Amino acid sequence: MSFSSDNTAAHNLHTLLSRVRNSTESTIAGSWSAVLEAEWGTLEFTRRHTEVVALLQLTMQQLVALPERQRIRCERHVSAWWYAVMQPVTNWMDETRLVRSIIDDDKLDHLESTADLISGHLVGSNAAPRSTDLEQMRSTCHEWVDLLTTMDETEISGPVRDQLISQLRHVIWLVDHAGTFGGARVAEEASTVIGSLAQASASVVNMQEESASRWKKAFLALVTACVVFNQASPIFQESITAGEQIVKEITSAIGDDR
Structure with missing residues (x-):
């Protein structure tokens, strides 16, 4: 059986945001399309990007299970993660805006650290499953x-x-x-x-x-x-x-x- 220590929603959200941020595409829309392997503006793109939002929602839900001090520290960065996923005031087709600007290194690092905390605290539950065999x-x-x-x-x-x-x-x-x-x-x-x-x-x-x-x-x-x-x-x-x-x-x- 295959085992995993980084199988939380937060780990996967971190991976996706990192891939989008490091994409060679010229726009945010193009970067997300490449990472999600779905054409921008299609039903399939919407379906897949909605699952990214679900990863963020699960991460926020699982933060509540952490000890209070850890939870409070992590919650300070939730808005930045939401902004990175949604880009609410940005033209996703703007070729003059650097894709890397969706989130900075510090906020991305905090997301990965949060994922590790969730994994350590909830390992063996559906929030942090140990196996990769589905x-x-x-x-x-x-x-x-x-x-x-x-x-x-x-x-x-x-x-x-x-x-x-x-x-x-x-x-x-x-x-x-x-x-x-x-x-x-x-x-x-x-x-x-x-x-x-x-x-x-x-x-x-x-x-x-x-x-x-x-x-x-x-x-x-x-x-x-x-x-x-x-x-x-x-x-x-x-x-x-x-x-x-x-x-x-x-x-x-x-x-x-x-």
């Missing part, structure tokens, strides 16, 4: 999509099913682009999906026996994939047994006696 996560999400697409509205509400599928496909997309946005972004979104699936478990009705069995197994598989990715360690039998009990409780609405 194949189990990808496979499990595909299994969930296959399961949900076979269920009709007699078993699960159409809008609930469609929303779950869209969330799972987003996780798969993030896995495919983990080289750009990082594993922490995947782990965060996967955790959100687990919450959505847990809520959906209480609303499914008249589920067929085969679907109910697959649902329970798939739920445990996704939880396991997240834990293995975050902690970079195998799941021992005791944990599996405990997890199965939790799944039974969560999915009791779909009938444990099936």
Whole structure:
């Protein structure tokens, strides 16, 4: 299993901003397009740049978990990081403005230091996963999509099913682009999906026996994939047994006696 010590949202934000800042493109728009591998002004560019904003949002959220003195020191630089990502008063197509001016060395260094603090404080959680191997996560999400697409509205509400599928496909997309946005972004979104699936478990009705069995197994598989990715360690039998009990409780609405 591959291990990582720099897999936080802040680390990946630092990498992206560094690449944009050091780009040989003549404009900010061109630099971001090159780094994100998407044409400026397209839906795909918007999708990818929005994920950069999500990295900043996660970083801000994770700062709250730091000891107060560290948090306060780091928060002094958040506005500079936001400005670097958004460039709100700058013409992104201006060829006379140096791309390097989006952020100075000091603020960029503070971002990397913040990333190291988050990693040290939250390592092993979805904020700072230890592993870089996302194949189990990808496979499990595909299994969930296959399961949900076979269920009709007699078993699960159409809008609930469609929303779950869209969330799972987003996780798969993030896995495919983990080289750009990082594993922490995947782990965060996967955790959100687990919450959505847990809520959906209480609303499914008249589920067929085969679907109910697959649902329970798939739920445990996704939880396991997240834990293995975050902690970079195998799941021992005791944990599996405990997890199965939790799944039974969560999915009791779909009938444990099936």
